[in-house]
Structure formats: structure tokens, C-alpha cells
Amino acid sequence: MSYADVGGLSLYFEEHGSGPGQPLVLLHGGLGAGEMFAPLLPALGExxxxxxxxxxxxxxxxxxDRPLRPExxxxxxxxxxxxLGLARADVLGYSFGADVALCTAFRHPDLVRRLVVISTPCKRDGWFPExxxxMDRMTAAAAEPMKQxxxxxxxxxxxxxVEDWPQLIGKIAELKNRDYDWTAEVKAITAPTLLVFADADAVRPAHVVEFFxxxxxxxxxxxxxxxGRAATRLAVLPDTTHDTVLASPSLTAAVLPFLDAAPGS
Known part of the structure; x- marks a missing residue:
């Protein structure tokens, strides 16, 4: 358990496992924390x-004092x-963390060996309209009722x-009201990429196909x-939703073979 001073931020991180594979960075969803990956750590850390x-x-x-931006x-x-002295790493992100993972691949392509994107679209209208x-209805006023x-x-x-909770909700609301479309940036990704979605995700199936x-x-x-297969892989996990996909036993079964694959496969 450590902190790194980066970009004016005291960034908390933990290291787990000591397996021989490439280092793997895990990025959590919005209003979450790294510990949401705890169920995956035994398999990944081995x-x-x-x-x-x-x-x-x-x-x-x-x-x-800066906005919340995945970039x-x-x-x-x-x-x-x-x-950490790492020249490259694999990066896996879920939901908002997947936005950050995508932006890491866009902005720092030499640092990302393999990329895993879980349950996020590459443009705002990839989410279901509802x-x-x-997102459009969310405001800073949600901070108080969300205390439950x-x-x-x-x-x-x-x-x-803890007193920063209203500030966080306000920043999340401002972020969620912003439009974005990373189509051009996605086309330029060079890292082999695995897209993972729930079969009942918050992302439209048609957009999943488009993203792929x-x-x-x-x-x-x-x-x-x-x-003639592309370097991109797609996994749709059965009997899962956007909120349960990380708990699916099918997730590590999809992710580990992709991360451990030989170059070019």
C-alpha cells in the first residue's frame, strides 16, 4: 500500500502477486475503488x-483542484x-476505469502492451438511451440522497x-453530462485489445459490434x-449485467488466456 506523487495528485496504489507475467494495472469504476477487484486477485496475482x-x-x-477527466x-x-520503473504494462479497466484505460492506450501507446476494456462504450450514445x-439528470444535488x-x-x-463527497458527486455529474466520441482514437489503437461486456449490459449490443x-x-x-483473425477479441459474459460483470466466474476465464497469449496471437 503506497502513494505516488503524480500530476499534483497523491495517487494511492497497491501491489499484489508476484507471478512471472507482464505487470497488470487494474482501474475501477466510478464511485468505486481498487478493492472492487478483490475477487479477481487470487487468479490474477498467481x-x-x-x-x-x-x-x-x-x-x-x-x-x-481539477475536473474528473479520463484523459x-x-x-x-x-x-x-x-x-514504478515499468516500461510497459497490461491495463484492464471497468466502466469509468475502462475509459481511463482506453485513454491510456490513446495517449501513451508505448506503455500499454495489452488492453482489456470492460463494460464501457467508446462514445456517449453507445449507452442505452435511458x-x-x-446521466443527463444527474446533478450535484444527488450527493445527499446518495448517502444511503x-x-x-x-x-x-x-x-x-469524507466531507469531499458532494464535490465528487458534482464532478461526476459534470463529467456524465459531457458528450464524447472516441471513434477515431479507437481506430488508432495498436495494443491487442479484449472487449468484455455483460449479456445484459448498459451498453447497446449494436454498439458492442460497432466498437469491435x-x-x-x-x-x-x-x-x-x-x-486472418484480428488482434481484437470480444467476450460477452452470460447471465451478467453492467453491475455484476466483475463477479462473473467467466471473467477471468476470458481475461487470463488473452493476457497470457503469445505475441501475435
Whole structure:
């Protein structure tokens, strides 16, 4: 359990496991913390060095005077890898953390060996319309009623300054009201990428197919021996939702073979 001074932020991180595989950075969802990956750590740590991060304003990382932006947090992750003396790492993110993982691959392509993106679209209208409508309705005023929610319980247990909760909700609301479209950036990703979605996700299935195609997946028949298959992989986990996908036993079964695959496969 340590802190790294990066970009004006005192970034909390933990290291687990000592397996021989490439180091793996795990990035949690919005209003979460690195500990949400606890169920995955035994399997992941057996194979590699795992680095859990609490993103800006989340978990044990205190907020600073800047907006919540996945692009800025991607720079934090790049700086953390430099702090740890790591030239490259695999990066896995869930939901908001997957946005940060994507931006890390966009902005620091030389640092990302393999990329795992779980349950997030690459543009705002990739969410179901009712999800976008919920984002549009979110305001800083939600801070008080949300004190009855599990995210607040987590926040009160971990946050250095519990009184920053309204500030965090205000920043989340401002972020969720912003439009974005990373189509061009996704097309330029060079790291082999695994997209993971729940079969009842908050992301539209049509967008899942679009996202996969932007990365070169599913555009043509790969041949009888699979030789023409793209470097992108797609996993849709059965009997899961956006909120339960991390707890699925199918997740590590999809992620580990992808991370451990030989170069070019």
C-alpha cells in the first residue's frame, strides 16, 4: 500500500502477486475503488504482478483542484508506471476505469502492451438511451440522497476527506453530462485489445459490434485456420449485467488466456 506523487495528485496504489507475467494495472469504476477487484486477485496475482489504483477523488486518493477527466487520469497512470520503473504494462479497466484505460492506450501507446476494456462504450450514445437520460439528470444535488447508497459506505470507509463527497458527486455529474466520441482514437489503437461486456449490459449490443469492428474485429471471415483473425477479441459474459460483470466466474476465464497469449496471437 503506497502513494505516488503524480500530476499534483497523491495517487494511492497497491501491489499484489508476484507471478512471472507482464505487470497488470487494474482501474475501477466510478464511485468505486481498487478493492472492487478483490475477487479477481487470487487468479490474477498467481500469474503476474498486479497494481490496483484508486483514481482521483476515489477510494484512498484525495481529490485535487481539477475536473474528473479520463484523459487526465490516463496521464496519472502513465506517471505511475514511470514511478514504478515499468516500461510497459497490461491495463484492464471497468466502466469509468475502462475509459481511463482506453485513454491510456490513446495517449501513451508505448506503455500499454495489452488492453482489456470492460463494460464501457467508446462514445456517449453507445449507452442505452435511458442510461444517457439518467446521466443527463444527474446533478450535484444527488450527493445527499446518495448517502444511503453502497458507494457512500465505501467512500466513508476509505476516503481521506469524507466531507469531499458532494464535490465528487458534482464532478461526476459534470463529467456524465459531457458528450464524447472516441471513434477515431479507437481506430488508432495498436495494443491487442479484449472487449468484455455483460449479456445484459448498459451498453447497446449494436454498439458492442460497432466498437469491435473499429478495432478490426468481425470484419471478415478469418479463414479455416483462424490466420486472418484480428488482434481484437470480444467476450460477452452470460447471465451478467453492467453491475455484476466483475463477479462473473467467466471473467477471468476470458481475461487470463488473452493476457497470457503469445505475441501475435
Amino acid at each position: 500469474r503476474r504482478r498486479v497494481i490496483l489504483v484508486d483514481l482521483q477523488g476515489h477510494g484512498r486518493t484525495a481529490d485535487i 487526465l487520469m490516463a496521464d496519472d497512470i502513465a506517471a505511475l508506471l514511470g514511478h 442510461v444517457v437520460a439518467q 447508497s453502497p458507494p457512500y459506505e465505501l467512500y466513508t470507509r476509505l476516503a481521506p476527506r 469492428g473499429l478495432l478490426g474485429g468481425g470484419l471478415h471471415h478469418p479463414g479455416w485456420d483462424g490466420a
